[in-house]
Amino acid sequence: MSTIKSLTVLGSTGSIGRSTLDVVRANPEKFTVTALAAGRNIGLLKEQIEEFNPSYVSTLTTEDALALESEFKGRVKAGAGADGAVTAASIDGVDMVVSAITGAAGLMPTMAAIEAGKDIALANKESMVVAGSIIMDAASAAGVSILPVDSEHSALFQSLSGHRVADVRRVILTASGGPFFNAKDIDLDYVTPEQALNHPRWSMGKKVTIDSATLINKGLEVIEARWLFGFPAEKISVSIHPQSIVHSMVEYIDGSIISQMGTADMRGPIAYALGYPERLADSVAPLGLDGLSLEFFAPDTKRFPCLTLAYSALRVGGTGPAVLNAADEVAVEEFLGGNIRFTDIYRVIDSVLSGAIVREAATIEDVLDADNEARGKAREVIRTLRK
Amino acid sequence: MSTIKSLTVLGSTGSIGRSTLDVVRANPEKFTVTALAAGRNIGLLKEQIEEFNPSYVSTLTTEDALALESEFKGRVKAGAGADGAVTAASIDGVDMVVSAITGAAGLMPTMAAIEAGKDIALANKESMVVAGSIIMDAASAAGVSILPVDSEHSALFQSLSGHRVADVRRVILTASGGPFFNAKDIDLDYVTPEQALNHPRWSMGKKVTIDSATLINKGLEVIEARWLFGFPAEKISVSIHPQSIVHSMVEYIDGSIISQMGTADMRGPIAYALGYPERLADSVAPLGLDGLSLEFFAPDTKRFPCLTLAYSALRVGGTGPAVLNAADEVAVEEFLGGNIRFTDIYRVIDSVLSGAIVREAATIEDVLDADNEARGKAREVIRTLRK
Secondary structure (H helix, E strand, O other): OOOEEEEEEEOOHHHHHHHHHHHHOOOOOEEEEEEEEEEOOOHHHHHHHHHHHOOEEEEOHHHHHHHHHOOOOOEEEEEHHHHHHHHHOOOOOOOOOEEEOOHHHHHHHHHHHOOOOOOOEOOOOHHHHHHHHHHHHHHHHHHHEEEEEHHHHHHHHOOOOOOHHEEEEEEEEEEEEOOOOOOOOOOOOHOHHHHHHHOOOOOOOHHHHHHHHHOHHHHHHHHHHHHHHHHHHHHHHEEEOOOEEEEEEEEEEOOOOEEOOOOOOOOOHHHHHOOOOOOOOOOOOOOOOOOEEEEEEEEOOOOOOOOHHHHHHHHHHOOOHHHHHHHHHHHHHHHHHOOOOOOHHHHHHHHHHHHHOOOOOHHHHHHHHHHHHHHHHHHHHHHHHHO | OOOOOEEEEOOOHHHHHHHHHHHHHHOOOEEEEEEEEOOOOOHHHHHHHHHHHOOOEEOOOOOHHHHHHOOOOOEEEEEEEHHHHHHHHHHHOOOOOEEEEOOHHHHHHHHHHOOOOOEEEEHHHHHHHHHHHHHHHHHHHOOOOOEEEOOOHHHHHHOHHHHHHHEEEEEEEEEEOOOOOOOOOOOHHOOOOHHHHHOOOOOOOHHHHHHHHHHHHHHHHHHHHHHHOOHHHHHHEEOOOOOOOOEEEEEOOOEEEEEEEOOOHHHHHHHHHHHOOOOOOOOOOOOOOOOOEEOOOOOOOOOOOHHHHHHHHHHOOOOOHHHHHHHHHHHHHHHOOOOOOOOOHHHHHHHHHOOOOOOOOOOOOHHHHHHHHHEEEEHHHHHHOOO
């Protein structure tokens, strides 16, 4: 690759966004940053503007955008909110958009980027969960590539590469098991947000860390894998692998398993997506094999029933996954706010999902309506729990 | 693949040969057997003739060949010795030759098969060790594919497929460690052939089982990998993996490792080579992941110095690997015969290799001369040991 790839980073001040900019910093001859979209962390965004010189930035509020435009007069244009993120995602001259805004909020800018013909490095798994078929159809129509940034999906992508899809028996997503996998004596009814945020292997954002603790994160990844790779639910399984070294595996019909492993560091899958089809040297520290022990266990779906809910939502289809995702987002926020118990996250999602009228997910409006409705329902359920 | 692949199996009554015929038996719509070459196990060869109906067979002795021709009159033609094996390897109508005669004796028929334009499923690693560059040049000139049957090289082949060779940092051959890896209190000076033949993971022929116990087998595989995949010695490393589940790995420049794993069963890599580019369903039993623990250790080259000798032979180049291999074949035979100690195997190879005049390996004659000379030297060394 002799040409420089121009990037938009959506969610630049979040965990994935910062790691993305680490990769850019390490490979200045390969990448340039044209646009950044952030939220409220304006201090960090200013540093990123100084270092990477984007021509456009987007913030959550209009006040922040105006203040940045005046501070970086003549250097940076700024927008705000959903419109700002969409502008950053579809701006001229960008080759690839790193979609790393957490939650359903990442959906519209991801769609805008696809429609503008940008390749996508997709960290925002919620887009795929709520609108997988719509996104894949749009990407196919626009002729753009979607490269997974989740370590698991990057591992599947790498383990499928060079092999016949017809020969796949199943894909196996690995899961660390989260902070409570080995703490079998802990009563999950009484764990605090601090305990749940203490992930043993990965340093990630809060939402995804809680989702790892409930295992629904793995369920969302099952749904994401369904759309990214086109395998039905029964060909996607989950294995608990506490060391987080094997990032996922593909089992073929002959009994062979191809896997991708490496040091647990998000810069690995980010660099793979950014550099594809080339690999970028030293994206993560080399894996020391000597003395390594890699273990695998079946998931405990009795203790972590959210995983089963995700499979149910995938089997129901239509707006089912959007409902699952919306209920989870609300429930996690309320758990982090200290308003509901850890185990209530399951109760909220289960209640919303089983009461939902699932519709066809033909348009973005369909899924956004379902999302909205599910959030309302989730808040209602939470009110009954708090009484 | 709608057409049937026609096979010659060289070494049909050995361990790999029998497993090859298991694969053929399980996939009668995909393969037919045109020729078989065996040694002295005429009883089993007769059964194989009955079941697979080859039109040509080869045996070690002319008496056996004549007896078979008269017993299977009109059904089977038979030849004997090196000529018979070469005829079986180059017979008309055969698409692929499974080269599974143990030792340097496999070299001439493998070359004959290549020159006759047959694809090769290569289990005879000694051919590659003694004449790797000659074989690869001949294969390239004849436009034939060489598909590895060793589980390690099959794993490397599968882990390289779909990825850029320029991105490879190193390949990592896994080794079970053999029967003495965990028996650190055993004095290797006093182990018996029976102890050394008791391999913990793989059921294989005697020669390769002893070679596994000394670790020289892994050294021969390092040399084989050098020629099959074109990587220099410093890009080929070895990791002890006692479970024999991960069959080998490729580390890429970004820090990613792609590996192939599966149940330890030679029918896996055999079926992969025979079916390539398709996989054959259920070649090995599915790997049960739940409860699995995979460990990796650095090789103990102090206790198992034969591995280091193989790297030396590879670095010396030319006829060095042929000398290494010949000295090992003689030493293993004498160890199995109770004439030298287990640790003498190293002493014999080291002494022959360090005293050898290494020449260019430009022709098959060059390597056969070196092989011959090294065998003579090995017997001399053994005579001094036995005094």
